[in-house]
Amino acid sequence: MPDGRVLRGEATRRAVLAHAVDIASVEGLDGLSLGRIATDLKLSKSGVFALFGSKEDLQLATIDAASAVFAEHVVDPSLAKRPGLPRVRALCENWLSYSERRIFPGGCFFFNTAAEYDARTGRVHDAVAAASGRFAVLIEESLREAEQLGHLASGSDVAQLSFELHALGRAANADSVLHGGNRPYRLAAEGMRRRLAEATA
Numbered sequence: 001m002p003d004g005r006v007l008r009g010e011a012t013r014r015a016v017l018a019h020a021v022d023i024a025s026v027e028g029l030d031g032l033s034l035g036r037i038a039t040d041l042k043l044s045k046s047g048v049f050a051l052f053g054s055k056e057d058l059q060l061a062t063i064d065a066a067s068a069v070f071a072e073h074v075v076d077p078s079l080a081k082r083p084g085l086p087r088v089r090a091l092c093e094n095w096l097s098y099s100e101r102r103i104f105p106g107g108c109f110f111f112n113t114a115a116e117y118d119a120r121t122g123r124v125h126d127a128v129a130a131a132s133g134r135f136a137v138l139i140e141e142s143l144r145e146a147e148q149l150g151h152l153a154s155g156s157d158v159a160q161l162s163f164e165l166h167a168l169g170r171a172a173n174a175d176s177v178l179h180g181g182n183r184p185y186r187l188a189a190e191g192m193r194r195r196l197a198e199a200t201a
Contacts, residue, residue, distance in 0.1 A: 017065040025106030
């Protein structure tokens with residue numbers, strides 16, 4: 001039988017990280033502390049410290065947890081689509097939907113934490129940059145697949161198109177979080193549709 005203490009520790013870790021990603025999406029990774037998490041969840045600070053060891057370890061684990069949520073809602077459903085334009089369209093649609101539905105209360109977790117850590121150095125910066133960069137690379141790789149499959153017009157500038165799609169999604173998230181409403185997502189979706197239509201063979 002599994003050790004009950006191990007199971008309780010895993011359940012506590014999941015609860016801590018679920019709370020931490022929500023805090024960080026609104027207040028940033030600097031808003032996390034072992035003491036605050038313990039108080040919010042009515043846990044002992046020593047118990048939370050035993051799970052993570054330091055604030056930085058908690059921040060890094062929070063980034064990993066947010067990456068798993070992002071993969072569940074955006075990446076995995078998109079990769080289930082056929083390669084080429086169907087997959088590119090799914091990436092755009094699922095990304096906008098994930099942000100609009102506020103899977104994280106502060107909008108896109110990685111947009112917010114990237115803005116917080118973009119000019120810093122260290123392990124947390126590197127983890128945020130790597131996680132955010134993986135999605136940008138996935139968009140470009142999916143567009144290159146579309147090009148190889150003949151879905152894009154000959155001579156399409158894939159790097160430029162990838163940058164523009166990524167920029168539209170980030171702008172929609174930022175505008176909606178700051179000003180409220182869903183209009184930025186509608187505008188971004190139309191912009192993405194038009195750019196893909198222009199590039200279609």
